[in-house]
């Protein structure tokens with residue numbers, strides 16, 4: 001669906017994006033991550049045909065965004081990181097205006113505007129002036145604007161920045177609905193836990209270069225394969241009980257390291273698989289030790305992010 005090949009962008013002599021290659025299949029939600037200045041907005045602006053690359057190419061559904069920008073724009077909906085709204089338009093007029101820009105007929109524009117206002121849960125604000133909407137509402141309206149011509153690919157540059165937790169949850173719901181509708185979405189964000197729940201795959205850029213691009217499921221499997229086990233003990237069970245757990249663990253095969261980050265929390269690095277894990281649980285239960293919680297620490301995207309964006 002989206003194919004990026006050796007994309008490079010220099011601002012003057014500064015290389016903001018270097019040799020980025022990436023493919024995103026249809027109906028995927030793809031996260032685009034990286035520290036400030038990594039080159040995310042630069043990439044998105046090139047894809048949205050607002051800027052030409054220094055070299056390399058990108059195509060949407062086989063249409064080259066540099067050579068055929070007019071054709072490509074029909075396939076792409078773009079929500080920029082910063083956007084203006086107009087003072088004297090209502091929500092419906094605002095969407096209608098953008099519909100006209102795409103030369104959509106009057107009837108179809110009205111139908112789309114109403115449908116989109118429902119999708120972004122602003123149906124009751126259709127006749128409200130855009131200017132009087134809250135920031136989160138304006139962001140949702142801007143998302144609707146990017147959908148007015150029913151594009152196949154959505155490019156969303158930090159669509160949820162500055163939204164309250166409920167608004168962000170709503171935004172996640174809207175994005176899932178869009179995926180169900182068959183859209184392909186490239187979305188940038190700095191809110192990592194939310195991204196790891198939402199996207200199917202992700203790419204991390206650092207200083208203009210790709211440092212990781214992977215399916216979230218395979219990344220999670222890779223990360224949890226060697227993730228430590230966390231064992232929580234009953235609060236206030238006493239030092240002796242904690243020592244008894246440590247003694248028990250030390251006797252078991254495969255226990256490589258035991259850490260105690262908190263008085264009643266142990267982290268165990270295990271060399272081995274499920275069999276060792278099961279044996280550990282059996283043994284602790286048989287000895288009547290005060291274990292209240294036993295789990296592998298789930299993938300922490302923040303940790304992955306920190307590792308791959310560490311500067312030499």
Ligand SMILES: Nc1ncnc2c1ncn2[C@@H]1O[C@H](COP(=O)(O)OP(=O)(O)OP(=O)(O)O)[C@@H](O)[C@H]1O
Nearest residue numbers: 011014016034035036037038039040041042043081
């Ligand atoms: N118009 C410009 N002229 C010169 N340099 C620019 C321009 N736009 C961006 N840059 C530089 O290119 C680099 C990449 O910027 P970009 O906006 O793509 O980063 P980003 O990943 O979107 O960052 P953020 O997370 O802060 O939004 C930065 O070092 C930035 O200073």
Ligand SMILES: [Mg+2]
Nearest residue numbers: 040041042081
């Ligand atoms: Mg940016």
